[in-house]
Amino acid sequence: MSRKMAVLVITGKDAGGFLLGFLFLVLLALVTGRAIPALAPLHPALVGKVITIDPGHGGIDPGSHDDGSVLEKDIVLEIARNVCYLLARARAVPILTRHGDWEMSPIWPDEKTRHRQDLAARIHIAHRTNSDVFVSIHVNKIGSKSTSGAIVFYSKDKPESKRLATCIQQAIRDVAPFRGRSVLEGDFYVLNAARLPAVIVEVGFISNPEEKELLLTPSYRGRLADAIFRGLLAFFEGS
Template structure:
């Protein structure tokens, strides 16, 4: 090989200087390809979201006029589960915003307990245990005060071992309506996500004890599971989860309270 010269196709010599001159062009092509890919992904998500919105309009009559309180779990100084810089509070807010959009498209009135990175506790309350309790009490108190038809609290699950995965609903033991709501949402999560076989689970929860309406906690996946962690950060998957929760609500109200 001649020093300072590269052999191109057919043995044609290409000088290092000519390669250097082509570098800006290669960089421009690379940037162009990246922007094209980014635009394509965004466009696909928009089309996906619009299609779901049209489907909401067709299915939404059972929710017309219903008041739904959507509660994105955690917020402010409470990030919830954190793995590799990914925070539960950010994911729950993103899904809650999508869910609220679907519900409003269906004719429901929606109140979110938070619409940004904050909680409902007093700013000067620094004891985190007390702060979390006050925050939860105020979230459900808001729903009670508004006489909401349903209360949905969105969370992300975690486990010590990384093999646990799947969205799951939780309801207050002894509350028949909450059980029915949890079952309706779980059925849609199983059908639309196709990656969970979990069943609704009864328990004793502060939110459930205080709620005067059907109330469900939806753990939308495990941040400790590598694949589910990736999915939970995907805007298209967040829309899919939100639509599944919406469909469960529509099923619940279609069956009659």
Template sequence: MLWRILLIVFFLASPKFGWAAESFGRIVIDPGHGGYDPGAIRKGVAEKDINLEIAKEIKKILMEKKVACLLTREGDYNHAVVGLHGKEAKRYDFERRIEMAKGFNADAMISIHVNVSRRKSSGPETFYLPKDTISKLLAENIQKELHEIPGINQRQIKTGRYYLLTHTEIPCVIVETGFINNPEERQKLLKPQYRQKISEAIARGILDYLQDKNRETLLKNLQKKVS
């Protein structure tokens, strides 16, 4: 009995040991909006462009860490078909993105957006579906890393019932990387150096989540073997 306990403690103390697989995990990064749907626009700056730049950088970072990644869009387009308009087009676009995540057999989906508020707010925040404990863990990991960016306004994670969150079966969060209506934050989001910091923080949060997930899976398999 003692050796079983010692073995489990060893794996807990060595989170990077035991899963040197071909892929550390599978993640879908969703750059919100695109094409005819620009998202929020302020002073000629479109949300869709910022979303895509950050999403591409997150993918690059994760792939260097042996995480398989898929972007739901690689350029300035969305997935709505010709002839659809308004909410119908938006719903169709969402469904295609959700199908992509499902077909990719992803461990999680992270949707990148830029926020807007009536007041002058600042700082990134992460949303998850209420009572979804796994997505909450992902949101917490990402938000914790975002808080490490020097001088950033440390907002807290929030719950939401957005279409992507309510209709995606895998763990899913929405990261609002800043407020485009805030002139100072808008200028920061236009700078590659700042977007890099945001991207690195989100990527670290995703890696933390995957590490926790892999450790939990490893321990469950280990307990089965030693029982």
């Protein structure tokens, strides 16, 4: 066999190996339901951005709940984890304040009440990690069954927070079939204390029967996570 032929044979073999490897990765992605990291879409506007994602409540604080079976702290943790996964895949640097079912108060014991300690800890994490933005995720509940839809809160006199709130709300509109999709000024401790663009995303009302039904569906929680991710992408692309 001539040297030329040998080169051709080796090249062909490599191409076959590459194809087999690629097919294996595609198969792996289909089986695990996850995107292939090597092929994950990289978003230049998000690369290297430090983004604190805060699932509200946790531990002894269940947040909003419906006769004890549906707990806000569990729903928001799953959404927050999914947002972090999408951000990491886009090569941002997500910081998840709470990885499991626990409260955050031991991190910041300087405040008087456990509740205030818990909130202060979350914004402390965003400051300590020099985050670019802070997004706290919650589920809403009120007395009326008819009220529905996501609300995104920002703090007064913080235009970048308002812009972030608007970007996230616009993205949620694409996936949530509910009314009342507001961007509102809110007087909340974490938002007032934040020295960075910060929002509270109330993804929906568990007091609304149809919305509760959807919030209990993993695919809907996944769509909400994707919407929050796309809202963040729009925010950084616009800055």
